[in-house]
Amino acid sequence: MTVRETVNAAKERIGEADLAELFEGSRKVTAAKGKKVVVLDLAKDPDAHEQLASIALGPTGNLRAPSARVGKNWLIGFNEDEYAKVFG
Numbered sequence: 001m002t003v004r005e006t007v008n009a010a011k012e013r014i015g016e017a018d019l020a021e022l023f024e025g026s027r028k029v030t031a032a033k034g035k036k037v038v039v040l041d042l043a044k045d046p047d048a049h050e051q052l053a054s055i056a057l058g059p060t061g062n063l064r065a066p067s068a069r070v071g072k073n074w075l076i077g078f079n080e081d082e083y084a085k086v087f088g
Contacts, residue, residue, distance in 0.1 A: 002063070003024060010075050011069075013061075013062050014063040015057070015061050015062055015063075016053045016061065018056060018063075019052050019056060019057075021053060022063075023056075023074065025035075025041065025072060026072050026073065026074055027041070027042055027043040027068070027072040027073055028040065028041055028042065028043070028072070028073045028074070029042060029048075029052065029054060029055065029056065029073070029074045029076060030073065030074065030075050030076070030079075030082050031055035031056060031064070031075075031076040031077050032075075032076070032077035032078055032079030032082055033055075033077055035079070037079050037081075038055050040052065040055065055076065056076050059080055063076075064076050064077050066078055070086055073086075
């Protein structure tokens with residue numbers, strides 16, 4: 001699987017108003033904060049879109065870094081185990 005889209009959240013400011021468009025067509029979001037990992041199934045859970053802001057945005061209100069779209073899935077934040085699952 002290859003990375004199809006990356007967002008440099010340090011350079012490109014993406015806030016709450018941009019989330020619906022950014023995650024349109026996505027199926028799953030895996031977000032890591034330290035050792036904690038949260039997985040949202042956007043395709044099956046109708047309430048998942050309401051939780052996006054709380055896991056995808058940092059304290060400044062912008063998209064957390066690193067953020068990468070892989071196919072129809074997103075990785076937000078860094079967790080070595082989750083990256084290994086995707087990239088081997």
